[in-house]
Amino acid sequence: MSEITSSAHIVIVRPGSDRPEGSDPHGTLRALRGLGAGVRVDVFDSAAAGLAASADADLVVVDGGSPGEAEALLAQARGAGPPVLAVAADAADAAAVEWFRRGAADCVVAGVDAGQALASVALEQLRRTRGERERRRVADRLAWLETLNAAIVSEIPAAIAVVDDAGRLVTANPAFTAAWGSSGRLPGRRLDEVLPSELLETGAIPAALERARAGHPAVPALARGVAPDGSPIFYDVRAQRLDDEGRALLLLADVTERETLAKRIADLRRYNENIIQNLNSALLVVDTRGVITFANAMASQILGAAGDDPRGRSVWDWFSNAQGQGALLARSLQRGERFRGAETILTRADGSVVPVGISCAPLVDADGTRLGAVAIFQDLTEITLLQRQVLQTEKMASIGQLAAGVAHEINNPMGFIHANLFQMADYLSDLRRLWSQVGDLRKTLDDGQVEGIRRAGEALEALARELDAEFVLDDFEKAIRESQEGSERIRHIVRDLRDFSRADGEERVPADVNQCLDSTANIVWSMMKHSVVLKKRYADLPPVDGFPMQLKQVFMNLLVNAYQAIEERLADSGERGEIELVTELRGERVIVAVSDSGVGIAPEQLDRIFDPFFTTKEVGVGVGLGLSTCFSIVRKHGGSLRARNRRPHGATFEVVLPVSPAAGDAERRG
Amino acid sequence: MSAPPSFLFVDDEARILSALRRTLRREGWEILLAETPDEALALLRQRPVDVVVSDQKMPGMSGLQLLAEVARLCPGAQRVLLTGWPEEVPRQRLAQLGVSALVAKPWDDGDLKAVLRAQLEG
Numbered sequence: 001m002s003e004i005t006s007s008a009h010i011v012i013v014r015p016g017s018d019r020p021e022g023s024d025p026h027g028t029l030r031a032l033r034g035l036g037a038g039v040r041v042d043v044f045d046s047a048a049a050g051l052a053a054s055a056d057a058d059l060v061v062v063d064g065g066s067p068g069e070a071e072a073l074l075a076q077a078r079g080a081g082p083p084v085l086a087v088a089a090d091a092a093d094a095a096a097v098e099w100f101r102r103g104a105a106d107c108v109v110a111g112v113d114a115g116q117a118l119a120s121v122a123l124e125q126l127r128r129t130r131g132e133r134e135r136r137r138v139a140d141r142l143a144w145l146e147t148l149n150a151a152i153v154s155e156i157p158a159a160i161a162v163v164d165d166a167g168r169l170v171t172a173n174p175a176f177t178a179a180w181g182s183s184g185r186l187p188g189r190r191l192d193e194v195l196p197s198e199l200l201e202t203g204a205i206p207a208a209l210e211r212a213r214a215g216h217p218a219v220p221a222l223a224r225g226v227a228p229d230g231s232p233i234f235y236d237v238r239a240q241r242l243d244d245e246g247r248a249l250l251l252l253a254d255v256t257e258r259e260t261l262a263k264r265i266a267d268l269r270r271y272n273e274n275i276i277q278n279l280n281s282a283l284l285v286v287d288t289r290g291v292i293t294f295a296n297a298m299a300s301q302i303l304g305a306a307g308d309d310p311r312g313r314s315v316w317d318w319f320s321n322a323q324g325q326g327a328l329l330a331r332s333l334q335r336g337e338r339f340r341g342a343e344t345i346l347t348r349a350d351g352s353v354v355p356v357g358i359s360c361a362p363l364v365d366a367d368g369t370r371l372g373a374v375a376i377f378q379d380l381t382e383i384t385l386l387q388r389q390v391l392q393t394e395k396m397a398s399i400g401q402l403a404a405g406v407a408h409e410i411n412n413p414m415g416f417i418h419a420n421l422f423q424m425a426d427y428l429s430d431l432r433r434l435w436s437q438v439g440d441l442r443k444t445l446d447d448g449q450v451e452g453i454r455r456a457g458e459a460l461e462a463l464a465r466e467l468d469a470e471f472v473l474d475d476f477e478k479a480i481r482e483s484q485e486g487s488e489r490i491r492h493i494v495r496d497l498r499d500f501s502r503a504d505g506e507e508r509v510p511a512d513v514n515q516c517l518d519s520t521a522n523i524v525w526s527m528m529k530h531s532v533v534l535k536k537r538y539a540d541l542p543p544v545d546g547f548p549m550q551l552k553q554v555f556m557n558l559l560v561n562a563y564q565a566i567e568e569r570l571a572d573s574g575e576r577g578e579i580e581l582v583t584e585l586r587g588e589r590v591i592v593a594v595s596d597s598g599v600g601i602a603p604e605q606l607d608r609i610f611d612p613f614f615t616t617k618e619v620g621v622g623v624g625l626g627l628s629t630c631f632s633i634v635r636k637h638g639g640s641l642r643a644r645n646r647r648p649h650g651a652t653f654e655v656v657l658p659v660s661p662a663a664g665d666a667e668r669r670g
Numbered sequence: 671m672s673a674p675p676s677f678l679f680v681d682d683e684a685r686i687l688s689a690l691r692r693t694l695r696r697e698g699w700e701i702l703l704a705e706t707p708d709e710a711l712a713l714l715r716q717r718p719v720d721v722v723v724s725d726q727k728m729p730g731m732s733g734l735q736l737l738a739e740v741a742r743l744c745p746g747a748q749r750v751l752l753t754g755w756p757e758e759v760p761r762q763r764l765a766q767l768g769v770s771a772l773v774a775k776p777w778d779d780g781d782l783k784a785v786l787r788a789q790l791e792g
Contacts, residue, residue, distance in 0.1 A: 407754070408754055408755075412685070412686060415775040415776040422693065529729070530730075
């Protein structure tokens, strides 16, 4: 009872009433209020007002009046509106019949015990109304669900079918029919006759149905079919048990695109991994702290960590971030800077050192957040060895070119030292003769005979005159001095040559560029002094972090080129050419300019002169590696090499060297 | 007593000249020295000499060029080339210019004296 009355709404209408407000002659209001606190009872004195308020009411009670007066309410009840309960003032059957005829749900006659009857009839009516409404709600919901279901089943792109326990189709949606229903009506036919055999071959569909009938939860499965064009089609297979009679819902969704894409991604990934792993270069990925997150096979090999995975270890276990090119790596990691083709060394755990050429780029995600860096490097051990050999060969070749000049330079002092030695031997025998005469004189002194002493003295004097002893002593001294000076010259030449032919060590050292230039010029000078005036203007320079022997090689090549350019223009003219050597400091860079008054460079050759094997010289004069060697040495120092023509004659080659590699890097970026 | 034979030595290396004078001081010859071809030619314009001995490699003018010039200025002079690379000097050219002897540098004391003495007999 309580669930019916907990939130019931009753509208009492007293049509055509002229009864005073608040009167309740039939006890109607009291009886209905007595149904419970949850019952809301509204009273209206006109049918029109009651009608307006009663659309959502559970029950309309017409208290008194005639059916005619309550027609609007009765019409509402005859529709789907709330039922009407009439409380008739008299017991005339005709009146009651008329109420029922017009659609009242019940009629209670007012009287002494009418309150009790009214309450129970009202309650009964409320119950019925509620039941009717519930049924209608369920029916509506069911109808909606059916519509939704039909819409889903017919519109979903997946093929859906209901299969009975014997493997026969009960029903199938349009997608299923479109795919496999071309051979006729589907319901009643066996699934294995309807679906193509290759689709069933993988066993995914029967297995899914089996699992579903056994009540096991569905697991993702893939069935593979073949499209008319022969390409594979993939279906995601799902089956769900529907009822106890063994019917199951089978759902096949075409996931070919997804699967093809997934396969393509997997292929691509494998492809990339293959490339990266088999790369002839080492590839390292490090996070912003320098911890290695990826290393390919070559990287592991060069790091000397082929046995154990270098991932998780710090890159600083191998590279030094303190100085030189290693600092570039540190900066790339810390600030996300990019650099290419730097040369540095890495130190393995066993202490061995590997020269590497390294490039580095920041690793950034889609939001621009820095994740770390990617470094690619190559083992330069062999290249470095080869380069060193080439450098040394080049150097020796340039010494070969200088040999004639150097030999001349040594030959002259050799010539006069050699001649002087002959003469000094003569002088010495002269002096011996004098000395022996002095011995005779001493003997006469011992004898003490004045005549003997006088004769010996005269003989000594005569001999000294004959030999021109005064001159011999002076010239002996002069010959020694000149020979000493000559041997000193030879010593210098040999020292410069020895110095020049040495090779550099692995590590950079502070190099005195002025000294490198000057000692190289000294060697070349002997070759060119007869045809060239050499001018020098050196500035005070800080030491340059580099390889001095290689710098000498650069200067040597530039000087020899300058000399040859002058020879080409002025040979046999008797006119002297000019070579000017200028050094200066510009900020963090040292500039060395070698200018000549030679033939200059043909404009069309200006951009080719630094190419390997490019030569304008006759066969046999050079191998064409001179300037390209210079170029690579200068670049190794982080600097640059430029050439330009001068007016009216000749060319200037300008070597720019950063004081330290870091300064050079800043310049390149700047 | 006739004047002693005169020799003019030309070499851009002063020490070579000094060593030559030293070597030949006992020969009783008049020894003249010039450090450049120009200096040598200037001297020859003032007086003749019996023998001119020149270095080959010199700034401005080679020894052979100088000796050719000497032949014009002082036709009576014997001409000797003193060079570190005797094998590089073309014999044909020597004959053309009438250069009478070639002495290698560094020279052998005895050889040099013998060659120079021979010039006076020719």
